[in-house]
Amino acid sequence: MKQVLKTTIAILATAACWALVMPVQAQDSPQSLRGAEVAAVDQAPAEKKYIGGKPGGQAKVARTFRDQPPIIPHAVENYDEITLEQNQCLSCHGADVFEKKKAPKIGDSHFLDRDGKKLATASPQRHNCLQCHVPQVDTPPLVENSFKGDIADSPVVGNKN
Numbered sequence: 001m002k003q004v005l006k007t008t009i010a011i012l013a014t015a016a017c018w019a020l021v022m023p024v025q026a027q028d029s030p031q032s033l034r035g036a037e038v039a040a041v042d043q044a045p046a047e048k049k050y051i052g053g054k055p056g057g058q059a060k061v062a063r064t065f066r067d068q069p070p071i072i073p074h075a076v077e078n079y080d081e082i083t084l085e086q087n088q089c090l091s092c093h094g095a096d097v098f099e100k101k102k103a104p105k106i107g108d109s110h111f112l113d114r115d116g117k118k119l120a121t122a123s124p125q126r127h128n129c130l131q132c133h134v135p136q137v138d139t140p141p142l143v144e145n146s147f148k149g150d151i152a153d154s155p156v157v158g159n160k161n
């Protein structure tokens with residue numbers, strides 16, 4: 001009987017604690033990471049200008065980690081959209097034209113098929129350049145970032161051309 005009483009008191013005490021805690025929790029509505037009310041409509045950030053202009057007009061953006069697809073240092077908005085039939089990027093970066101166009105050649109990895117076999121031309125897997133390479137805008141980071149690159153550990157950074 002004594003044990004039952006003890007248990008009852010324990011249950012009552014726990015319930016009392018919850019009663020104290022619950023209203024406080026209810027007042028603390030969830031905080032969204034974007035800092036706005038959870039139900040508020042997203043505000044599109046103001047459009048920023050890409051830093052790049054014409055190819056050749058600016059320095060390449062330094063790579064920060066191994067296997068990073070290099071950032072495009074020039075504007076791409078003026079080029080036609082990449083389609084099944086055409087790819088303007090390759091008209092400067094393709095293996096057959098890059099020297100004449102004074103553009104860096106597409107990476108060696110771009111000539112490998114999915115089995116690692118070397119192809120004479122760019123692998124179709126790499127056709128959609130902008131899936132990996134992106135132009136950049138000069139703007140402060142959207143969130144705090146303590147990322148440290150490992151480029152110094154990289155045995156090979158890009159082609160030798």
Ligand code: HEC
Pocket residue numbers: 054055056057058059060061069070071072073074076079088089090091092093101102103104129130133158
């Ligand atoms: C008219 C020629 C031309 C076209 C078209 C072009 N590029 Fe470039 N690209 C260059 C040149 C020249 C550079 C060398 C950097 C510079 O001087 O701007 C370059 C640099 C780059 C780099 C940086 C390489 C590195 O090692 O840092 C990437 C990535 C790139 N371009 C991707 C693209 C993609 C993707 C497209 C298509 C959307 C494209 N380029 C279209 C001429 C061109």
Ligand code: HEC
Pocket residue numbers: 067068069070087089090093104105106107108109110122125126127128129130131132133157158159160161
């Ligand atoms: C699946 C991701 C991916 C796609 C798609 C892709 N690239 Fe790359 N690219 C990379 C990576 C990663 C590197 C870094 C070196 C490497 O792996 O060859 C690179 C390197 C490069 C370089 C620099 C070569 C050097 O000197 O290191 C150029 C220029 C380039 N790519 C252009 C292009 C163009 C143009 C296309 C479209 C035809 C394209 N890439 C498609 C991932 C990609």
